[in-house]
Amino acid sequence: MAPSKKKHASNQACVIPGGFTVLSLQFSSVSVAQHKLYVKEHKVRAERSSHRPMDRTLFVLNIPPYCSEDVVKRMFSEFGSVQSVELRDHPGSSHESGPKISKVFRPAAKQGFKVGYVVFENASSIKAAKSHPHNVPLVVSTKEHPVRTGTQKWIQQYSDSFVHTDKLQQTVDSFMEGYDKRKKEEEERQKEEAEQQQEDEEGWVKVTRGSKGTKARPHSEAANKKTLQKEIRKKKRKELMNFYTWQHRNTQKEHIAELRKKFEEDKQRIALLRAQRKFKPY
Known part of the structure; x- marks a missing residue:
C-alpha cells in the first residue's frame, strides 16, 4: 500500500498568496491553541538602509503582544544566528528623524499585534525560515526561557517602572550633551550658509562647491526669505x-x-x- 500523500504534504512549508510563508506559533509545549505568523523576505528597493539588508532581512506579520524582541530573537535563532530584531506598530522605513530618546522618556508602547524585521547574520537563514514546516510550531515560553503572564507579568512591569536616580541623571546629562552639540552644529551651518549667500553690490551670490564636489545651492530659509523680499520690491517698482x-x-x-x-x-x-x-x- 502506498504511503499517504497528506502526511508528506503536512511536512512542507505553507505558502499563501502574496509570497508569505505561514509559521505556527505555540505559547508553550502543553498549549493546544496555535497562532499563525506570516513571514516574507524583505525586499524594498526604495529603502537603502544598512539596518535592514535586503538579502538577510525577514519581514514578519501578526506578532502577538506577548512576544518581545528578545522572544522573537530566540525563536528565530532556530534558523540561524540573529543579528537584530525590530518590532513596530506598522510597516515603515527604519529611518527615524530626530535624536534617539531613552526608553525612560518614551510613551507607553501600544498593546497589540506587531510587525517585525528579523535580520540574520547569514542569508541562508532566510531560506531555512521560509522552508520550515507549518505543522511544527515555534514555542514561545520554555523551561529555560519562561515568558511571564498574568500577575507575574504585572509585578515585573511595576518593578521595571522605577528608575534609579543616578541612571536617570546620567540619561538626562547624555541627552543634553547631544542637544548642545546639535545646536552648535546647526548654528555653525547657518553661519556658513549666511557667509556663502552674501550678495555683492550688484546683487550676485557666490556659490561654492561642497565637500563632495557638488555645487552648494543657497536654498536655506534665510535665502528664500531674502529672495522673496527682493521680488516684492521689484514688483512694487514695476507697478x-x-x-x-x-x-x-x-x-x-x-x-x-x-x-x-x-x-x-x-x-x-x-x-x-x-x-x-x-x-x-x-
Missing part, C-alpha cells in the same frame, strides 16, 4: 501708479480732502485750548 489722467486727478482730490480734514481738526483743537485758557502763542 504703474496713476498711469491714467483720472487716476492722477482722483489722487489729488483725496490728498486735498485729507489736508482739509486735518486743517479742520487743528482749528478745533486750537479753539478748545483757547477755551481752556491754555493757548500761549508767544
